[in-house]
Amino acid sequence: xxxxMQNPRHLVRRRGQEARLRCSPMKGHSHVYWxxxxxxxxxxxxxxxxxxxxxxxxxxxKERFSAEFPKEGPSILRIQQVVRGDSAxxxxxxxxxxxxxxxYFGPGTRLTVL
Amino acid sequence: xxxxxxxxxxxxxxxxxxxxLRCNYSSSVSVYLFWYVQYPNQGLQLLLKYLSxxxxxxxxxxxxxEFNKSQTSFHLRxxxxxxxxxxxxxCAVSEKNTGNQFYFGTGTSLTVIP
Numbered sequence: 112x113x114x115x116m117q118n119p120r121h122l123v124r125r126r127g128q129e130a131r132l133r134c135s136p137m138k139g140h141s142h143v144y145w146x147x148x149x150x151x152x153x154x155x156x157x158x159x160x161x162x163x164x165x166x167x168x169x170x171x172x173k174e175r176f177s178a179e180f181p182k183e184g185p186s187i188l189r190i191q192q193v194v195r196g197d198s199a200x201x202x203x204x205x206x207x208x209x210x211x212x213x214x215y216f217g218p219g220t221r222l223t224v225l
Numbered sequence: 226x227x228x229x230x231x232x233x234x235x236x237x238x239x240x241x242x243x244x245x246l247r248c249n250y251s252s253s254v255s256v257y258l259f260w261y262v263q264y265p266n267q268g269l270q271l272l273l274k275y276l277s278x279x280x281x282x283x284x285x286x287x288x289x290x291e292f293n294k295s296q297t298s299f300h301l302r303x304x305x306x307x308x309x310x311x312x313x314x315x316c317a318v319s320e321k322n323t324g325n326q327f328y329f330g331t332g333t334s335l336t337v338i339p
Contacts, residue, residue: 153329
């Protein structure tokens with residue numbers, strides 16, 4: 112059973128470009144969470160999605176950031192018009208149900224904005 | 226919202242010496258507690274977790290943590306560290322009835338000195 116997969120592992124963008132980060136949850140998991148880790152900080156929750164629904168986006172910046180988890184395919188975190196402050200590691204986690212006692216984390220995507 | 230405090234940002238320790246990494250949380254509600262380990266340029270791996278029952282939980286590689294409800298703490302300990310334990314350690318909390326997100330501390334960088 113493959114773990115949570117994220118791609119790309121490393122992404123370099125210039126200011127103003129768009130960044131798309133993908134997350135495939137573990138098999139059988141329909142709940143996905145995105146976290147951001149800024150340099151020398153802990154992980155901060157961004158958004159929680161179930162298939163085709165955003166359940167909690169309380170941690171998402173109000174502008175430029177969006178997330179989706181379509182019926183088919185991976186979850187996508189999209190950052191439009193990236194700025195240097197968006198440089199961070201973005202981690203995806205998945206769980207088999209809500210109110211879970213465990214979240215399984217992917218290896219992360221390290222975004223660098225030049 | 227939860228607050229997780231890891232007071233020690235960096236902990237250097239000699240090989241085979243004991244170590245304690247401290248974690249305190251703010252919750253007044255029932256929580257699940259976790260320690261994750263992050264090796265350089267890798268994702269988070271679950272080290273151990275407290276869900277219920279015995280307040281002392283152990284990992285397969287010799288770490289243990291004790292849930293102390295009165296002090297709202299979940300300190301991580303190991304009686305004898307190895308070079309391979311060098312990594313970043315994150316304490317995390319989720320709320321039992323609304324566990325949609327994990328709240329992470331800022332991390333403790335453990336460096337084992339030969």
